[in-house]
Amino acid sequence: MKYFSFLYLFSSILFATSCTTVEKKIPRDVASLQATGGMEGIWFLQGTSTSRGPYNGELELRKTSDGTYDVIRMITYINYFYDGLKVQEVWTGKAVTAGDTLVLSYDLRQADFITKLGNQKREPTDFKNPITVVTRFVATDKGLAAQYSDKKVSNYTEWITTRRNLESKPLWTNLRTNIDAQGPKIPVAVRGVINIFKRDVDYNKDPFVQSFKDRKEFKEERPFIVFDPTDYDFYQENKDIIRVVNKITDDISITEASVKRNAYSPSLKEKANSYDKNTVTHHINEIGMVAKAEVDANEKLIAYRYDGDSALWTGMYIGSQAMRYLKTKDPAALANVRKSLRAMFILMDITEDPQEFARTLMPYKPGDAIPNKWHQGKGVYSNMLWLEGGNNDMFKGLTHSMMWGSLVIPESDQEIWSHLRDKSRRLLKLRIFDEKSQNQAPSYGLVALINKDKKAQEEYRSAYRKLRWKPSGYSMNANFYWHGSADWSGVNLGLVGDITDISIAERLGETEIRNRLRERLMDTWVTYSPAQRHLLTMVAYGFAYSKGTRGDDFREDSSDAKFMAALNSATWGLREIPYPRPNLDVSIDHSLNPEWCISPIPRLFWKALKKPEPPNEYFYQGLYNYPVFEFQAFTSNFVWKDTAFGFKDSASRGSENSGVDYLFGYWLAKYVGVPHVD
Structure with a gap:
């Protein structure tokens, strides 16, 4: 397309000059066209658009070696x-x-990347x-003037008059780049397993998958991280502007640009302050659980809506507020923990029982139907509904909250501490405690820590001794990353467990266990380092690397x-939110972007064992991991657990996701001392 445009550019000139036969007096600014390098510089530009009215700006002409000009x-x-x-x-040409x-x-x-915004839609051909x-x-009384159309939305009339010298750098630079995220070669045995699952769902025969089989990155199984720091510095200095770059300017393209602006314009601290306030008013329900919010057109809260993973x-919200309190001593943070x-x-x-x-709680309104899998509490809890299905993932929320609560709530708070002592012991009676052996050590550890129970501490040591040689145990790395394929939700869950486990071991004075846990964390970081999971890097730094831990895999495969x-x-993981x-x-x-490509490895390929088998669309994932402001920001309720290579989703106006993901990342970064976090 660029080659065609360049030919069109020269043919346009040929036509225009061949029709010029009348001798005219040449204005001073037009005369500079005929001087060697005379047009090079930054020209003041004025104009008007039929859809958005008058504008001011600049036109940069920077001469190239072939005699043409690069234009901004x-x-x-x-x-x-x-x-x-x-x-x-901003247009370049x-x-x-x-x-x-x-x-x-x-x-x-x-x-x-937006296909639909309200009633407005993009056509597939538009992409x-x-x-x-x-x-x-051409020459006019006002100077060099032009009239043209963007062929879609607006007609433009504009002219250039005065000129200044070029700056050392162009007015605008595209910093967007693709970072290789392939990682190590897939072992033969793993390749065999992946191929079995692909055959089971006929992945290679899927027409959509097949349409990409000739793409270079598909053949090489090469995923990329799309990193785009472009305009970060601009937005930090210009808080009142949305910049639309090389797009037809309409509501959809302005919306795409505005989300990037909302990511890059505030400082990290400003976003944390805003999310801290918004979470209290919009996302912690009357009982204290993280919830989604139903809001009106003015972003005013209408009602709390439950989140099934709220435990x-x-x-993690309790963890964020505990870390916030430890860094700031802000009593509001401690009140949030309570x-x-x-x-x-x-x-x-x-x-x-x-x-x-329970997975979460919400208030009960008499007369309302009780949804499936929800139950009304009894006695003092009859004004609440609870959601069944507390599982291993939710269990991590229990232990994480108790660990942080016991660290920041003073023991003089008898109400909280009586519950901590009781509930930590009751962890040992939960079904998931028996079903998942990896939950036993932190549970015993919390009992020992909170109740100062020496017998429980011995059980804690024993539980780790039993785990020592299990593939899923604490001393061996059972993580995997195969050319963009991983259990991303599991990575986030593992981090929550790592913080809990390492902190318990540290506070109990169990140095050997703590050191093994730190080594496991660093080895996990090595596994996922090609994918640049920013929260994992910050956790690894704060709870292992900064303490001097490296790990065997680190020493062998990293530096x-x-x-x-x-x-x-x-x-940047925080900046992009x-x-x-x-x-x-x-x-x-x-x-729909011609540069996009599907992954030849199915997403969560082991889910092919589920019955009934998911449709092939379930297994689609891309080879490009886009910035948060180009995907997850619109639809995700927790960016750290999302697939790294998602590409398609939707959301409805009026349903607002929480910012607990940002708060956890930000206050963790502050707590552990990650550099460059303001």
């Missing part, structure tokens, strides 16, 4: 605002001069076909230089 057009609308913010267009004519060409995308916009500046998210910790205690009381605990490079990049999160009726599909 940067304009800001004067009277047009979007959600109260100015809108700026090429230019040539001939006679008294300056001809410029830009290739603009008609679509990027494949950029629009070539050609501009011809885990609430445990409120949600009480809710976690209720999860264990409300079922009236010592072997079971301090690699780890520190990853740590320096980890801040916007505040506020978009609350839109929106659909996203990156697979």
Whole structure:
């Protein structure tokens, strides 16, 4: 397409100059067209758009070795605002001069990744076909002027007059890049297992999968991380502008740009303050559990909606507020710990079955139908509903919350501590305690820690001795990452467990166990390092690396230089999360982008064992991991547990996800001292 545009640019000039036969007096700015390098510089640009009105800006012309010019057009609308913010267009292209004519060409995308926004839709062809916009500046009384159309939304009239010298760097630079995330070669035995699952679901015969079989990255099984720090510095300095780059400017492209702006404009601290306030008012329900929020058009809370994984998210929220309190001594953070910790205690009381605990809680309104799998509490809890199905993942929320609560709540708080002593002992009676041997050691550890129970501490040591040689145990690495395929939710869950387990061992003075746990954490980091899981890097730094731990896999396959490079990049995991999160009726599909490619390895391929078998669409994943502001920000309730290579999802306006993921990452980074976290 660029080759065609360049040919079109020159043919346009040829036509224009061949029709010029009348001799004219040449204005001073036009005369510079005919001087050697005369047009090079940054020109003041004015104009008007039929859809957005007048604008001012600049046009940079930077001469290249072939005699053409690299062009950057940067304009800001004067009277047009979007959600109260100015809108700026940045277009890049090429230019040539001939006679008294300056001809410029830009290739603009008609679509990027949003396929639907409210009632507005993109057509599939929009993603494949950029629009070539050609501009011809000719002499007028106002200077060099041009009239043209973007062929989609607007007609433009603009002119350039005064000029200044070029700056050392262009007005705008594209910093977007793809980072190789392939990782080590897949072992033959693992390859065999993957192939068995692929055959089981006829993955290779799937027409959608087959349509990508000739792509280079498909053949090489090579995933990439799309890293885009472009305009971060601009947004840090310009808080009131949305910048739309090389796109047709309309509501959808402005929305895509605005989410990036909301990620990069606030400081990390500003986002943390906003999420801390919003979580209290919108996402901690009356009982203390993390919840989704139903909001109106003005983002005002209408009602809390339950999150089925709330026991885990609430445990992590308690962790975030405990770390916030330890860093700031803010009493509000400690109050948040207390409120949600009480809710976690209720999860264990409300079922009236010592072997079971609830996943989450919500208030009961008399007369309302009770949904499937929900139950009304009894006695003092009759004003609540509880969701059945407390499992291994939710158990991690219980232990995580008790560990942090026992660290920050003073023992003079008799109410909380009486519950901590009781509930820590009741962990040993839960069904999941017996079913999952890896849950036994931290449970005994909490009993020993909270109750100062020496017998429980011996049981704690014994539990770790039993785990020592099990593949899923604490001294052996059972993680995997095969060319972009992994159990991403399990990675997040493992981190929660690692923080809990290492902290318990440290506080109990169990140095040998603590050191083994730290080594396991560092080996986990090595496994997933090709995928740049930023939360994992920050946890590994704070709970292992900064303590001097490296690990056998680290010593064999990594280095301090690699780890520190990853740590320096980890801040981008927080920078990419916007505040506020978009609350839109929106659909996203990156697979419509011609540069996208499906992975030849099915997502969660082992799920082919499920009966009934999931449809093939369940197993689709891409080879490109997009920034949070281009995918997860719109639809995810917890970015750290999401698949790294997702590409298609949707959300409905009025349902707001919480920011506990950001709070956990930010306050952890502050607590452990991650560099460059303001």
